[in-house]
Amino acid sequence: MFRRPTDPASLRVLSLDLDDTLWDVAPVIEGAERALREWLGRYCPRVTARYSPHGLRALRDRISQAHPDRTHDLSWMRLQTLEQALGDCGYPTHLAGDAFEVFLDARNRVSLHADVLPALEALHRRYTLVALTNGNADLERVGLGRYFDHYLCARGVGAAKPDPRMFQAVAEATGHAPAEVLHIGDDPERDVVGAARAGMVTAWVNRRGDPWPVDHPPPDTRISELLTLSDWLLRAAPPAR
Structure with missing residues (x-):
């Protein structure tokens, strides 16, 4: 109409x-999350061993609840989630930037x-x-x-x-x-x-x-x-x- x-x-x-x-956007985000998980599995395998995709989403939800003033900032939310997951698994948290760039690269491959x-x-x-x-x-x-x-x-x-x-x-x-x-x-x-x-x-x-x-x-x-x-x-x- x-x-x-x-x-x-x-x-x-x-x-x-x-x-x-x-x-x-749904297939774009799905592809970006797959690319991120593949990268984590290769370079930070303790993260994928400890956190399933559902587990990472649950972690992001907890961060969102703890920081309601930042929920509009999706990039910050993902970076914080990655930093916490990496830190929990004994990896340097600065690797979150590299991991997030993998996500962003795939996130910007749209049809x-x-x-x-x-x-x-x-x-x-x-x-x-x-x-x-x-x-x-x-x-x-x-x-x-x-x-x-x-x-x-x-x-x-x-x-x-x-x-x-x-x-x-x-x-x-x-x-x-x-x-x-x-x-x-x-x-x-x-x-x-x-x-x-x-x-x-x-x-x-x-x-x-x-x-x-x-x-x-x-x-x-x-x-x-x-x-x-x-x-x-x-x-x-x-x-x-």
């Missing part, structure tokens, strides 16, 4: 979620949805594009850096969507009012409700055909892929910048 924002000509900025909007590159190629010529993510994907390593003017992540902002500080950071970075921003993302609560509360126009990317949660206010736009939105936006877009 495609439903148009009321006044697209007023939009100047597009902020885009990354994980599960531009690529499917973009087919509509992503053509849509970004068209949109970045007309709009200021902002990547707005709770995750730790690296735009340059993913291969999308040239399309975006700004990259804002939960770790850098100090909060995670749907916290209003994430959306306020878009307005501050671009110098545009929230009403001039269209936020595009897959998560009804984190992306759509969070952006709407911040005063932005919202687009829900629903690639799986899921029903909209009845207890959430509806998005301004519902799309199944980005080209539908980009084609329509460009017909009412501001002049090329």
Whole structure:
């Protein structure tokens, strides 16, 4: 379903979620965790002997509970988990950096949805594009850096969507009012409700055909892929910048 924002000509900025909007994230994280475990098994085998994958997740959960003020920072959480696991098993904790780099390398090997590159190629010529993510994907390593003017992540902002500080950071970075921003993302609560509360126009990317949660206010736009939105936006877009 495609439903148009009321006044697209007023939009100047597009902020885009990354994980599960531009690529499917579950297989990416699964692959990254496999790569990490293989590295640990080769170089730090006492860790894999002591900690199963479930055991490492449980350790990360305990660290999260002990540091609720840091749960938005996924990189910090993983590094702390690795440092504690390595230390518990008698390894130097500085190896956590090497282990985490193995995870990050695989984490940034994503398979973009087919509509992503053509849509970004068209949109970045007309709009200021902002990547707005709770995750730790690296735009340059993913291969999308040239399309975006700004990259804002939960770790850098100090909060995670749907916290209003994430959306306020878009307005501050671009110098545009929230009403001039269209936020595009897959998560009804984190992306759509969070952006709407911040005063932005919202687009829900629903690639799986899921029903909209009845207890959430509806998005301004519902799309199944980005080209539908980009084609329509460009017909009412501001002049090329």
